[in-house]
Amino acid sequence: xxxxxxxxxxxxxxxxxxxxxxxxxxxxxxxxxxxxxxxxxxxxxxxxxxxxxxxxxxxxxxxxxxxxxxxxxxxxxxxxxxxxxxxxxxxxxxxxxxxxxxxxxxxxxxxxxxxxxxxxxxxxxxxxxxxxxxxxxxxxxxxxxxxxxxxxxxxxxxxxxxxxxxxxxxxxxxxxxxxxxxxxxxxxxxxxxxxxxxxxxxxxxxxxxxxxxxxxxxxxxxxxxxxxxxxxxxxxxxxxxxxxxxxxxxxxxxxxxxxxxxxxxxxxxxxxxxxxxxxxxxxxxxxxxxxxxxxxxxxxxxxxxxxxxxxxxxxxxxxxxxxxxxxxxxxxxxxxxxxxxxxxx
Amino acid sequence: xxxxxxxxxxxxxxxxxxxxxxxxxxxxxxxxxxxxxxxxxxxxxxxxxxxxxxxxxxxxxxxxxxxxxxxxxxxxxxxxxxxxxxxxxxxxxxxxxxxxxxxxxxxxxxxxxxxxxxxxxxxxxxxxxxxxxxxxxxxxxxxxxxxxxxxxxxxxxxxxxxxxxxxxxxxxxxxxxxxxxxxxxxxxxxxxxxxxxxxxxxxxxxxxxxxxxxxxxxxxxxxxxxxxxxxxxxxxxxxxxxxxxxxxxxxxxxxxxxxxxxxxxxxxxxxxxxxxxxxxxxxxxxxxxxxxxxx
Numbered sequence: 001x002x003x004x005x006x007x008x009x010x011x012x013x014x015x016x017x018x019x020x021x022x023x024x025x026x027x028x029x030x031x032x033x034x035x036x037x038x039x040x041x042x043x044x045x046x047x048x049x050x051x052x053x054x055x056x057x058x059x060x061x062x063x064x065x066x067x068x069x070x071x072x073x074x075x076x077x078x079x080x081x082x083x084x085x086x087x088x089x090x091x092x093x094x095x096x097x098x099x100x101x102x103x104x105x106x107x108x109x110x111x112x113x114x115x116x117x118x119x120x121x122x123x124x125x126x127x128x129x130x131x132x133x134x135x136x137x138x139x140x141x142x143x144x145x146x147x148x149x150x151x152x153x154x155x156x157x158x159x160x161x162x163x164x165x166x167x168x169x170x171x172x173x174x175x176x177x178x179x180x181x182x183x184x185x186x187x188x189x190x191x192x193x194x195x196x197x198x199x200x201x202x203x204x205x206x207x208x209x210x211x212x213x214x215x216x217x218x219x220x221x222x223x224x225x226x227x228x229x230x231x232x233x234x235x236x237x238x239x240x241x242x243x244x245x246x247x248x249x250x251x252x253x254x255x256x257x258x259x260x261x262x263x264x265x266x267x268x269x270x271x272x273x274x275x276x277x278x279x280x281x282x283x284x285x286x287x288x289x290x291x292x293x294x295x296x297x298x299x300x301x302x303x304x305x306x307x308x309x310x311x312x313x314x315x316x317x318x319x320x321x322x323x324x325x326x327x328x329x330x331x332x333x334x335x336x337x338x339x340x341x342x343x344x345x
Numbered sequence: 346x347x348x349x350x351x352x353x354x355x356x357x358x359x360x361x362x363x364x365x366x367x368x369x370x371x372x373x374x375x376x377x378x379x380x381x382x383x384x385x386x387x388x389x390x391x392x393x394x395x396x397x398x399x400x401x402x403x404x405x406x407x408x409x410x411x412x413x414x415x416x417x418x419x420x421x422x423x424x425x426x427x428x429x430x431x432x433x434x435x436x437x438x439x440x441x442x443x444x445x446x447x448x449x450x451x452x453x454x455x456x457x458x459x460x461x462x463x464x465x466x467x468x469x470x471x472x473x474x475x476x477x478x479x480x481x482x483x484x485x486x487x488x489x490x491x492x493x494x495x496x497x498x499x500x501x502x503x504x505x506x507x508x509x510x511x512x513x514x515x516x517x518x519x520x521x522x523x524x525x526x527x528x529x530x531x532x533x534x535x536x537x538x539x540x541x542x543x544x545x546x547x548x549x550x551x552x553x554x555x556x557x558x559x560x561x562x563x564x565x566x567x568x569x570x571x572x573x574x575x576x577x578x579x580x581x582x583x584x585x586x587x588x589x590x591x592x593x594x595x596x597x598x599x600x601x602x603x604x605x606x607x608x609x610x611x612x613x614x615x616x617x618x619x620x621x622x623x624x625x626x627x628x629x630x631x632x633x634x635x636x637x638x639x640x
Binding site for chain 2: 001002027028031032033034035039053054056057058059060062063064065066067068070071074079097099100101144208211212214216237239240241256265267268269271273288289291292294304318319320321322323
């Protein structure tokens with residue numbers, strides 16, 4: 001929309017010529033300038049500029065839809081990829097939604113990749129078995145994808161499918177694994193830069209691309225994210241919250257605190273955030289951010305058939321606990337995890 | 346040269362327009378008293394807001410991810426539609442979604458919750474006060490005009506286009522922009538230019554609010570700022586933007602409760618109110634100690 005050409009917008013030719021003479025060729029060029037600047041640049045009066053901008057805006061503006069038509073569209077596409085974890089699907093009102101960005105964040109080795117492998121399989125399964133009967137693009141930036149493990153999950157979870165002739169090949173054949181060099185580069189660059197400004201820039205391109213892709217093709221997009229330890233100066237208070245909170249803040253800093261990487265901007269941008277964490281001797285999947293569900297944490301285990309919930313009821317989580325990530329009593333490090341004993345990674 | 350002459354001429358004619366649009370403070374007072382605010386669904390929050398979100402004003406609502414900004418935005422887009430017979434404005438909503446956070450299933454859920462509460466509160470009336478077709482979820486959904494914005498160009502274009510749109514849809518009583526920040530934080534390299542473009546956009550929105558008697562609600566993200574030797578949370582887009590809105594509300598966590606704080610307002614006192622996000626939408630915090638299961 002932003003790249004629409006002014007020359008094709010039906011402006012009176014004299015005006016259109018003035019725009020192109022000043023190298024204002026697209027809607028983006030014209031609308032990035034304040035009205036005053038445009039007037040000065042094009043040397044035309046205010047009314048003409050206003051009419052032109054109104055016309056350009058009307059064309060560059062996306063079409064208006066009612067929420068009702070959105071609902072009707074949703075009904076057609078189905079809308080969710082069920083995870084087969086009953087409690088989680090119930091809390092998410094169906095499963096991983098289409099058209100939105102779902103993030104899995106947690107320390108290394110906790111089970112994010114296991115979850116992703118299972119999801120990839122579920123998407124590939126024929127609809128008669130409850131899958132989406134589709135192809136999957138699996139972007140593996142950390143070389144964690146193991147086809148042996150994928151087949152193991154498949155055989156354990158859906159023995160009747162995977163043991164029949166050729167099905168394993170068919171299912172595995174639907175999952176395309178990409179090891180993009182450019183995203184690797186992106187992660188490396190992210191670690192090198194120390195200034196905040198640069199860091200924000202480096203995650204912009206994939207973010208908007210992923211979101212648009214999810215929406216226009218109405219598919220689920222799942223991303224995993226790493227964690228890092230919280231820095232000393234990362235306070236989460238507003239000026240009006242005053243000094244009374246400082247003491248409790250100091251106590252919090254003494255505990256081990258992890259936060260999701262990529263900062264608060266990324267956190268704003270994802271639609272659903274599922275936190276994988278460990279405490280009290282168990283691992284939990286916690287719905288941290290979701291428009292349709294309250295914050296609930298489900299204890300889980302990793303089995304040969306993938307992730308399994310220990311309870312479908314879940315524990316309600318309140319307050320700032322919703323966004324904290326705990327990693328206690330788990331034999332993993334934040335960077336460079338101890339691999340699962342039975343996996344050869 | 347001709348541009349400066351043109352500007353001088355238009356300012357002369359603009360001067361007349363300025364006088365035409367002027368009102369005495371007394372007239373404004375009667376107008377303000379008659380103007381119905383839009384309820385948020387939470388009584389305590391409504392109280393500190395002077396009844397609810399005010400029309401003819403631009404209200405900025407900011408907070409960290411997950412605190413409930415979009416929830417409140419959707420709730421307002423629903424509550425503006427509460428029929429006049431039930432104490433509402435009976436208006437329509439424009440929802441400008443810049444991040445793709447609007448989930449229509451959630452809007453449906455909130456609408457159902459709103460309708461259910463209306464029936465419960467007006468139980469003593471044997472019949473429905475309005476035609477039953479109006480109090481249907483689909484009818485509410487049809488009254489939310491949705492724009493999905495994918496770049497700052499589209500955002501500017503949409504706000505410009507609203508001028509025409511609002512002329513054609515005079516019954517719109519609220520514009521929600523969710524969020525105003527997203528696209529402007531990333532792609533704009535020239536910060537001075539950004540400030541001016543944003544300034545132009547906000548003054549347009551203010552003009553719409555006054556002219557069409559509607560509420561403009563701008564949802565904003567947060568960022569950290571280094572002040573007085575420590576990092577503090579603040580709303581995004583910088584100091585110059587903070588002058589653009591009439592009222593500013595910050596949603597934050599106070600222990601385990603969600604709170605809303607009036608950070609800036611020419612007419613409302615700085616105060617804080619607790620609220621809850623339930624399956625029905627934004628509501629009061631329940632007073633009983635036992636936490637109610639939200640599903």
